[in-house]
Amino acid sequence: xxxxxxxxxxxxxxxxxxxxxxxxxxxxxxxxxxxxxxxxxxxxxxxxxxxxxxxxxxxxxxxxxxxxxxxxxxxxxxxxxxxxxxxxxxxxxxxxxxxxxxxxxxxxxxxxxxxxxxxxxxxxxxxxxxxxxxxxxxxxxxxxxxxxxxxxxxxxxxxxxxxxxxxxxxxxxxxxxxxxxxxxxxxxxxxxxxxxxxxxxxxxxxxxxxxxxxxxxxxxxxxxxxxxxxxxxxxxxxxxxxxxxxxxxxxxxxxxxxxxxxxxxxxxxxxxxxxxxxxxxxxxxxxxxxxxxxxxxxxxxxxxxxxxxxxxxxxxxxxxxxxxxxxxxxxxxxxxxxxxxxxxxxxxxxxxxxxxxxxxxxxxxxxxxxxxxxxxxxxxxxxxxxxxxxxxxxxxxxxxxxxxxxxxxxxxxxxxxxxxxxxxxxxxxxxxxxxxxxxxxxxxxxxxxxxxxxxxxxxxxxxxxxxxxxxxxxxxxxxxxx
Amino acid sequence: xxxxxxxxxxxxxxxxxxxxxxxxxxxxxxxxxxxxxxxxxxxxxxxxxxxxxxxxxxxxxxxxxxxxxxxxxxxxxxxxxxxxxxxxxxxxxxxxxxxxxxxxxxxxxxxxxxxxxxxxxxxxxxxxxxxxxxxxxxxxxxxxxxxxxxxxxxxxxxxxxxxxxxxxxxxxxxxxxxxxxxxxxxxxxxxxxxxxxxxxxxxxxxxxxxxxxxxxxxxxxxxxxxxxxxxxxxxxxxxxxxxxxxxxxxxxxxxxxxxxxxxxxxxxxxxxxxxxxxxxxxxxxxxxxxxxxxxxxxxxxxxxxxxxxxxxxxxxxxxxxxxxxxxxxxxxxxxxxxxxxxxxxxxxxxxxxxxxxxxxxxxxxxxxxxxxxxxxxxxxxxxxxxxxxxxxxxxxxxxxxxxxxxxxxxxxxxxxxxxxxxxxxxxxxxxxxxxxxxxxxxxxxxxxxxxxxxxxxxxxxxxxxxxxxxxxxxxxxxxxxxxxxxxxxxxxxxxxxx
Numbered sequence: 001x002x003x004x005x006x007x008x009x010x011x012x013x014x015x016x017x018x019x020x021x022x023x024x025x026x027x028x029x030x031x032x033x034x035x036x037x038x039x040x041x042x043x044x045x046x047x048x049x050x051x052x053x054x055x056x057x058x059x060x061x062x063x064x065x066x067x068x069x070x071x072x073x074x075x076x077x078x079x080x081x082x083x084x085x086x087x088x089x090x091x092x093x094x095x096x097x098x099x100x101x102x103x104x105x106x107x108x109x110x111x112x113x114x115x116x117x118x119x120x121x122x123x124x125x126x127x128x129x130x131x132x133x134x135x136x137x138x139x140x141x142x143x144x145x146x147x148x149x150x151x152x153x154x155x156x157x158x159x160x161x162x163x164x165x166x167x168x169x170x171x172x173x174x175x176x177x178x179x180x181x182x183x184x185x186x187x188x189x190x191x192x193x194x195x196x197x198x199x200x201x202x203x204x205x206x207x208x209x210x211x212x213x214x215x216x217x218x219x220x221x222x223x224x225x226x227x228x229x230x231x232x233x234x235x236x237x238x239x240x241x242x243x244x245x246x247x248x249x250x251x252x253x254x255x256x257x258x259x260x261x262x263x264x265x266x267x268x269x270x271x272x273x274x275x276x277x278x279x280x281x282x283x284x285x286x287x288x289x290x291x292x293x294x295x296x297x298x299x300x301x302x303x304x305x306x307x308x309x310x311x312x313x314x315x316x317x318x319x320x321x322x323x324x325x326x327x328x329x330x331x332x333x334x335x336x337x338x339x340x341x342x343x344x345x346x347x348x349x350x351x352x353x354x355x356x357x358x359x360x361x362x363x364x365x366x367x368x369x370x371x372x373x374x375x376x377x378x379x380x381x382x383x384x385x386x387x388x389x390x391x392x393x394x395x396x397x398x399x400x401x402x403x404x405x406x407x408x409x410x411x412x413x414x415x416x417x418x419x420x421x422x423x424x425x426x427x428x429x430x431x432x433x434x435x436x437x438x439x440x441x442x443x444x445x446x447x448x449x450x451x452x453x454x455x456x457x458x459x460x461x462x463x464x465x466x467x468x469x470x471x472x473x474x475x476x477x478x479x480x481x482x
Numbered sequence: 483x484x485x486x487x488x489x490x491x492x493x494x495x496x497x498x499x500x501x502x503x504x505x506x507x508x509x510x511x512x513x514x515x516x517x518x519x520x521x522x523x524x525x526x527x528x529x530x531x532x533x534x535x536x537x538x539x540x541x542x543x544x545x546x547x548x549x550x551x552x553x554x555x556x557x558x559x560x561x562x563x564x565x566x567x568x569x570x571x572x573x574x575x576x577x578x579x580x581x582x583x584x585x586x587x588x589x590x591x592x593x594x595x596x597x598x599x600x601x602x603x604x605x606x607x608x609x610x611x612x613x614x615x616x617x618x619x620x621x622x623x624x625x626x627x628x629x630x631x632x633x634x635x636x637x638x639x640x641x642x643x644x645x646x647x648x649x650x651x652x653x654x655x656x657x658x659x660x661x662x663x664x665x666x667x668x669x670x671x672x673x674x675x676x677x678x679x680x681x682x683x684x685x686x687x688x689x690x691x692x693x694x695x696x697x698x699x700x701x702x703x704x705x706x707x708x709x710x711x712x713x714x715x716x717x718x719x720x721x722x723x724x725x726x727x728x729x730x731x732x733x734x735x736x737x738x739x740x741x742x743x744x745x746x747x748x749x750x751x752x753x754x755x756x757x758x759x760x761x762x763x764x765x766x767x768x769x770x771x772x773x774x775x776x777x778x779x780x781x782x783x784x785x786x787x788x789x790x791x792x793x794x795x796x797x798x799x800x801x802x803x804x805x806x807x808x809x810x811x812x813x814x815x816x817x818x819x820x821x822x823x824x825x826x827x828x829x830x831x832x833x834x835x836x837x838x839x840x841x842x843x844x845x846x847x848x849x850x851x852x853x854x855x856x857x858x859x860x861x862x863x864x865x866x867x868x869x870x871x872x873x874x875x876x877x878x879x880x881x882x883x884x885x886x887x888x889x890x891x892x893x894x895x896x897x898x899x900x901x902x903x904x905x906x907x908x909x910x911x912x913x914x915x916x917x918x919x920x921x922x923x924x925x926x927x928x929x930x931x932x933x934x935x936x937x938x939x940x941x942x943x944x945x946x947x948x949x950x951x952x953x954x955x956x957x958x959x960x961x962x963x964x965x966x967x968x969x970x971x972x973x974x975x976x977x978x979x980x
Contacts (some may be wrong), residue, residue, distance in 0.1 A: 384627070413659060470555070474554060
């Protein structure tokens with residue numbers, strides 16, 4: 001019989017591995033500058049180790065005196081965060097090198113941010129949720145501004161910092177109110193109190209609303225979305241890729257744990273209206289504004305706002321169908337976004353300048369691989385079969401139809417249609433426009449190309465054979481609700 | 483082994499061959515052409531095995547293959563053919579080598595990408611006709627959008643991007659709601675039986691139970707409308723046709739032929755298979771509307787075609803008119819008219835596909851499609867004129883050629899239910915004859931009007947080979963329609979009898 005501390009430590013082994021690796025990378029950066037070029041690979045090695053630990057070690061459930069719940073859900077999310085981190089690090093090395101910004105801090109901060117996200121994914125106590133949130137956010141503030149000499153990168157960092165601090169304040173204040181109302185920081189206790197009838201207690205309602213609002217900032221859903229375009233556009237592309245999937249995933253899982261516990265739909269009609277309103281507004285506004293963007297990264301920011309709107313539909317619908325649809329959506333979204341941003345990094349001449357759609361004209365025949373991966377990911381984002389984006393939307397809309405939210409499915413598909421219009425703009429710029437007179441000079445990069453290819457192949461493979469993904473998501477949800 | 487997976491091979495072979503083409507350098511244009519023409523001809527030859535293996539007396543699905551795909555949701559890779567789809571599958575596999583050969587000498591950029599797009603498109607189109615699982619159907623239905631978008635947008639005319647985006651968005655408008663309808667049908671099936679299934683054969687037991695009474699918002703009618711919109715846009719039924727002229731005019735010949743030949747049939751096929759098959763009560767309720775739209779399409783398409791100055795646009799609008807006949811046969815008809823409509827789908831693929839090929843050949847020689855630029859071509863290009871005339875006569879329904887059989891069956895079969903519509907459609911036939919023959923007259927007869935047309939080369943041997951299969955079938959169907967009507971009989975009887 002292993003001692004409790006033994007179980008506790010093993011349960012968070014992946015986080016421990018990443019933290020140790022981050023410290024090691026920092027030391028290498030300081031004392032062994034000769035190894036600097038290998039930092040990206042070393043970081044990937046650590047991620048692989050962490051993923052192995054997550055797969056090999058058991059998921060004991062509640063650990064660390066009930067503050068973390070390392071269950072199947074946490075394991076699933078950990079693996080998805082690690083996959084996103086792996087792809088980010090893979091493309092980061094050459095990307096930083098070509099911008100003369102290769103400094104070890106990048107990898108260290110990325111690893112810490114991932115640890116924060118993983119803590120959030122397994123947090124079942126308000127304090128650990130907040131701890132994870134901050135550990136995730138603070139490194140990201142720095143990463144956003146990693147191009148110190150680029151104004152838009154600095155602007156991105158500052159914006160994300162100010163908005164993030166604002167969001168943290170919301171979350172913290174909401175948590176204080178919830179604690180005041182329920183006398184506990186344990187999510188299970190809070191959920192039980194709320195489900196027992198305290199939902200309409202103003203203190204609880206306001207507290208819950210503020211926590212949700214704070215998470216909405218991280219998700220970048222309307223009305224907490226305004227930071228996304230500037231931050232996406234200004235951040236170094238690998239950071240944008242990481243930012244677009246990992247914090248959103250972590251925040252969604254916290255929301256899912258909250259919503260699953262108390263079944264939002266039954267809690268009160270007000271919550272249904274609020275969440276459905278946010279979902280519909282995010283989809284519609286995100287897609288409408290994306291239509292008129294000229295910068296691909298800004299466009300993807302608005303598309304991300306819309307996509308989180310679809311994911312919120314699944315959160316709202318709840319139940320096994322809805323919850324597993326959230327997970328499927330997260331995985332799908334990760335692959336599509338990672339692939340799209342990696343391909344964009346391949347197709348950009350100057351990383352600190354806007355990435356205009358116009359600059360992609362005619363590249364379909366010159367940078368075939370990059371263009372093809374970008375096209376695959378964009379079609380997938382538009383929800384076209386046989387790509388994983390379709391699987392994800394199918395899962396979400398299926399859940400909505402099955403639980404009486406047919407109108408949300410109709411709004412969702414109408415929005416998919418709207419979104420196709422702007423994804424197509426990029427695709428026709430790639431393939432149907434001639435190369436401009438002064439064609440951009442692009443630097444080939446094997447690791448970035450590999451990242452894009454792996455992500456695009458994932459998009460295709462999971463789209464053609466979604467059974468494994470759907471099964472895994474369903475199994476996770478069954479195991480935690482049992 | 484081969485016979486067990488006949489249908490899968492026919493379905494997957496084009497896509498698989500597209501993957502084979504991928505690593506071959508794009509500079510080797512000749513290699514790409516030779517390989518693709520050989521492969522697509524072999525695929526057609528192989529698909530004839532389907533025809534021989536097909537049992538015309540068996541009304542239901544046959545040559546079926548069923549593998550679990552997403553078993554937890556009741557989704558399977560279930561494909562099969564019946565009398566309704568077999569002809570359309572063969573039409574698809576026939577047109578593939580034809581368009582590849584037609585594009586042979588053209589100085590087309592990115593020929594490798596064109597072939598890959600065509601092959602992927604072919605798999606999507608065949609899939610649409612053979613899918614029995616509605617999830618699979620939706621996937622292949624949507625897949626056809628992507629290659630067609632590229633075919634129009636990359637190899638098309640001056641306004642190609644506009645046309646390509648319009649095509650994509652229009653088609654998607656219909657299909658996204660179809661997704662909700664499919665999900666709803668599956669949910670309803672689960673409600674009734676407790677099992678998840680997207681299988682057509684199983685949904686047949688529950689979908690007709692959807693209530694259609696209680697106003698316009700009855701679930702049965704809404705599901706019908708969602709399917710119907712997707713198919714109506716594809717056919718296209720008036721007033722959803724506005725994407726078609728743009729797409730046709732801007733698309734390269736290759737695209738136009740496939741678009742007219744097969745893609746439009748996907749809509750009519752969908753109406754018959756899903757709207758009629760799954761939702762007979764809603765169908766009955768909507769017959770007047772569908773009939774009216776069909777007739778409007780026939781007359782409107784013909785009138786607009788008449789005033790076109792561009793031959794290609796004229797043929798495009800004539801498609802609207804001809805597909806109106808198909809819709810009329812489906813909407814108003816019983817056994818004979820429905821069989822006629824299926825045959826007319828094939829006929830339209832042959833004659834309109836043929837016209838687009840011929841217009842493309844003319845354009846390649848003169849780089850114009852304006853009727854006013856021609857006149858008196860018969861002296862310079864007698865063989866071309868002859869072929870064009872045969873295809874035109876087929877298109878306007880001359881007895882002895884294929885168009886007559888289809889139109890006759892449709893009109894005769896619809897008479898008892900919709901005499902007014904048939905009378906008006908008869909007017910459409912006359913108008914069709916007027917604009918097509920008038921076009922022939924202005925382009926081919928008379929003295930040579932334009933010196934630029936002197937010494938235009940006649941049909942080459944290759945071009946003759948392109949047209950030959952179409953001509954043979956045009957005559958064959960006209961003289962002995964039984965070959966092509968008998969397979970559809972049992973299947974249509976089963977579908978209508980439900």
